[in-house]
Amino acid sequence: MFRGYSRTLGRALRCQAPLARRNIQLSPSQLASVKGWGTIINIAAGAYIGGALVCVGSLYFMYSDANSRQSIPWELSIEDKKNAVKAINKDDVLDSPKYAVKHYRRLLIDLAKHEDPKLQWDEESEGFNVPVILLEVLNSKKSEVFANFYIDILLRYCKALLAKGQLDSSVATLKKVIDDDGIFFNVGDTERLSQCCRLLSRVTQSKEEQVKYLKRLIQMLCTVFPSIKISPEYILQEDSRLTDELVSCLNTLAFTYAQQSKSEPKSSSRWSRKSSKREELLNESLKLYLANLKVLTHMKNSVNKDPYLQVKNPLFNCSLENIDILIAEVKAHISEVLWGLGYKKNATGWAEEVVEQTYSYQGNQTKAAYILQSQLQDLITMYDRLGEQKSQRRCQKLLDEVEIFDRNEDSWYDSVIKRFSKIIYHKGPLGIIEKSLSERFGNPQRVLEIEEIEDEDIE
Numbered sequence: 001m002f003r004g005y006s007r008t009l010g011r012a013l014r015c016q017a018p019l020a021r022r023n024i025q026l027s028p029s030q031l032a033s034v035k036g037w038g039t040i041i042n043i044a045a046g047a048y049i050g051g052a053l054v055c056v057g058s059l060y061f062m063y064s065d066a067n068s069r070q071s072i073p074w075e076l077s078i079e080d081k082k083n084a085v086k087a088i089n090k091d092d093v094l095d096s097p098k099y100a101v102k103h104y105r106r107l108l109i110d111l112a113k114h115e116d117p118k119l120q121w122d123e124e125s126e127g128f129n130v131p132v133i134l135l136e137v138l139n140s141k142k143s144e145v146f147a148n149f150y151i152d153i154l155l156r157y158c159k160a161l162l163a164k165g166q167l168d169s170s171v172a173t174l175k176k177v178i179d180d181d182g183i184f185f186n187v188g189d190t191e192r193l194s195q196c197c198r199l200l201s202r203v204t205q206s207k208e209e210q211v212k213y214l215k216r217l218i219q220m221l222c223t224v225f226p227s228i229k230i231s232p233e234y235i236l237q238e239d240s241r242l243t244d245e246l247v248s249c250l251n252t253l254a255f256t257y258a259q260q261s262k263s264e265p266k267s268s269s270r271w272s273r274k275s276s277k278r279e280e281l282l283n284e285s286l287k288l289y290l291a292n293l294k295v296l297t298h299m300k301n302s303v304n305k306d307p308y309l310q311v312k313n314p315l316f317n318c319s320l321e322n323i324d325i326l327i328a329e330v331k332a333h334i335s336e337v338l339w340g341l342g343y344k345k346n347a348t349g350w351a352e353e354v355v356e357q358t359y360s361y362q363g364n365q366t367k368a369a370y371i372l373q374s375q376l377q378d379l380i381t382m383y384d385r386l387g388e389q390k391s392q393r394r395c396q397k398l399l400d401e402v403e404i405f406d407r408n409e410d411s412w413y414d415s416v417i418k419r420f421s422k423i424i425y426h427k428g429p430l431g432i433i434e435k436s437l438s439e440r441f442g443n444p445q446r447v448l449e450i451e452e453i454e455d456e457d458i459e
């Protein structure tokens, strides 16, 4: 569309009346002096046009990079777009969510005021709280792209607030989105909402809410993806399709139960008839983990037999490595729960299996190496308690050999956009030329980090 427009514009310009030619008469001496100045004028004009091109080009580069991370709707005003680009850039590219908070906040307040010009919002007293646009407005007056964008920005804001230590404002804003049935079940990107709901469950203080939000999330996933099959007790069924988020949610729910059991007192007598709350929670956790393990194992067995596995589960990473690592993770948790329930021998058995499975992956999968490391540490503690020193020494020897390679290096593109952004915040777009010139002719200077350039809160 854009290209078509510029083409017609070009044609319109060309069709205008030809410019009247004017002849300038110069004397030979004038001519000589103009020729002398010519190169300088050319350089100046070249630099000027080049500078303008670099300005426009690099700003567009930043915009399109942000847009590829989070699509920015056209209907936003220029000011809002600028805030959105800065926020997304600082959050995703520079990994400095703390510095993105002010832009997200300004953007959210502006968008809400735009929708409701009568809105009274006392920024001073509200601090980091932001007004939320109502569902009716999102659904009736706005495009789907806008609605998705808006929800994403709200959720990004909440995440960034956590980095800043503003737990209360973050939880309050997250709840506004997640407690609203209309928004939670209908608007916004499922993956992003799911991640944020898991986040809310992790940061909220009340135990009931931790479980409540995870269950709500699993219900949401079941509504959005009808091929997911879960029993009313949240046990994964064998014929269910999987998504990455679903597996994470179920594991997190099981983990939450196990975690909560730690604060319950152990039952006083081993033979007490009355089952303790602690045991109940661990049982609950074990059931979930075992069901997940069963489905994942089934999946693993069909990887090489069923060529349509990935097609049937488009939102699940069906690579053998991924499934193997997930299985190892679940087994590691099962071992922990069994230990908590008093099945010590079984616990070490499962743990040994995890070690065996992750050992071959430690060189090429960072996550596997982490699982292996923590599992060996656990095993050492277990064998210590059981008094099996020989096994303990064997594990210690293995642990000493574990090496963790963090292959989280930035790609070429990431490092370029990162460097670009820092220079632009510091010196503006022309800084890019200045920087390359000064590197060519002078001492190279270090690119300053965002912390050295601006204040966290001053917009």
Ligand SMILES: *[C@@H]1O[C@H](CO)[C@@H](O)[C@H](O)[C@H]1NC(C)=O
Pocket (backbone or CB within 6 Å): 275, 276, 279, 280, 283
């Ligand atoms: C936990 O599970 C075990 C075996 O499955 C059972 O014997 C026990 O009664 C259960 N405890 C609770 C509290 O449900």
Ligand SMILES: *[C@@H]1O[C@H](CO)[C@@H](O)[C@H](O)[C@H]1NC(C)=O
Pocket (backbone or CB within 6 Å): 317, 318, 319, 321, 322
């Ligand atoms: C699937 O998981 C494996 C192992 O974790 C990873 O190497 C691969 O890139 C993932 N594939 C996709 C499409 O995410």
Ligand SMILES: *[C@@H]1O[C@H](CO)[C@@H](O)[C@H](O)[C@H]1NC(C)=O
Pocket (backbone or CB within 6 Å): 343, 346
């Ligand atoms: C523990 O292991 C024994 C035998 O290895 C098995 O019979 C028993 O069912 C296991 N218990 C649990 C809770 O897995």
Ligand SMILES: *[C@@H]1O[C@H](CO)[C@@H](O)[C@H](O)[C@H]1NC(C)=O
Pocket (backbone or CB within 6 Å): 321, 360, 361, 362, 363, 364
């Ligand atoms: C890497 O992963 C493969 C599985 O895809 C595994 O067989 C291999 O042993 C791993 N380790 C190395 C060092 O290649």
